[in-house]
Amino acid sequence: xxxxxxxxxGCGKGTQAKNLGEAFGLAHISTGEIFRDEIGRGTPxxxxxxxxxxxxxxxxDELTVEVVASRLDKTPGDFLLDGFPRTVGQAKSLDKYxxxxxxxxxxxxxxxxxxxxxxxxxxxxxxxxxxxxIYNLNSRKPKKDGVCDADGGKLFQREDDKPEAIKKRLSVYxxxxxxxxxxxxxxGLISQVDGSAAPEQVFQQIRKVLDEASAAKA
Ligand code: AMP
Numbered sequence: 001x002x003x004x005x006x007x008x009x010g011c012g013k014g015t016q017a018k019n020l021g022e023a024f025g026l027a028h029i030s031t032g033e034i035f036r037d038e039i040g041r042g043t044p045x046x047x048x049x050x051x052x053x054x055x056x057x058x059x060x061d062e063l064t065v066e067v068v069a070s071r072l073d074k075t076p077g078d079f080l081l082d083g084f085p086r087t088v089g090q091a092k093s094l095d096k097y098x099x100x101x102x103x104x105x106x107x108x109x110x111x112x113x114x115x116x117x118x119x120x121x122x123x124x125x126x127x128x129x130x131x132x133x134i135y136n137l138n139s140r141k142p143k144k145d146g147v148c149d150a151d152g153g154k155l156f157q158r159e160d161d162k163p164e165a166i167k168k169r170l171s172v173y174x175x176x177x178x179x180x181x182x183x184x185x186x187x188g189l190i191s192q193v194d195g196s197a198a199p200e201q202v203f204q205q206i207r208k209v210l211d212e213a214s215a216a217k218a
Contacts, residue, residue: 001106001214002026002098003080006180009169010121011113011195012202015134017082019203024210027075030082031064033132034071036158056165058086058172065093072097087176088183107213108184109206113195115170122161128153140199 003026005013014030021028035053038046045067052059068084085091098104113121124137126146130153135142142148146155160169184190191213193205 001210001217002078002103003210004085004105004108004184005080005082005111006108006177006184006190007111007195008113008115008118008173008177009166010118010125011111012199013082013111014132015199016111016202016206017080018132019199020206020210021080023207024078024080026078026080028080028082029068029071029075029084031059031068031084031086032082034067035059054159054165056160056168056172058176061087061089061093065090065097068094069097072101085180088179091180091183105189106217107191107210108189109209110181110184110190110192111195111202111206112192117196118170119166122166123163125161126155126157129156130154 001024003020005017005020007013014032017028017030020026032053035046035049039050039053040046048063049059051057058064064084064086068081072079081094085094094105120138121136124139126135126137126142127133128135128148128150131148131151133148133150133153134140135148135155142155147153148155159165181190191209193202193209195202197205
């Protein structure tokens with residue numbers, strides 16, 4: 001089944017997507033990670049998107065859709081989209097693209113989290129420079145300060161996890177991304193889980209939702 005993970009910044013999409021991808025054998029496609037990788041390598045695409053990403057604004061729809069479509073073209077099996085779509089325009093373009101390929105979204109998992117919790121989490125988030133593992137200084141500290149438990153990589157704080165960018169990302173989320181909840185409710189695809197629980201519990205909630213969705217499909 002093809003899955004979309006939806007939710008505010010810091011709701012745990014990245015962590016859940018990584019675990020779900022491994023557990024269900026899905027290709028994990030994260031637009032945020034693609035953009036950060038392109039920026040890190042200084043590619044033309046990276047240069048084009050850098051100013052949007054660092055200030056917490058959205059990269060224009062047309063460019064983002066193009067990036068995802070080209071990734072999906074190279075992904076024949078089931079996939080999990082993390083951080084895309086983020087606007088109703090992107091969702092409509094995705095629907096159209098998938099329809100043209102005879103593919104479709106099976107379930108949209110909405111990970112709900114309050115603004116206050118988002119601010120608290122993002123300010124304490126650190127990620128690994130090499131494997132993208134995510135830590136939180138309040139709830140999931142690395143064993144050694146600044147070093148990834150998984151592969152010993154150096155941890156860094158994202159530019160857009162600084163206070164001004166967090167404010168901007170929350171307002172962008174409220175105005176441009178939240179309407180997607182209605183869009184996918186209308187298509188009967190959405191299931192909501194509580195993102196304030198511990199990551200393992202959120203994972204179990206999502207697993208239950210997906211099991212129910214596959215049983216209903218069978
Ligand atoms: P994320 O890692 O998902 O929080 O994304 C980090 C940043 O990448 C966002 O704040 C945007 O600047 C950009 N970005 C990621 N996904 C999208 C998207 N679907 N549409 C536009 N911009 C995006």
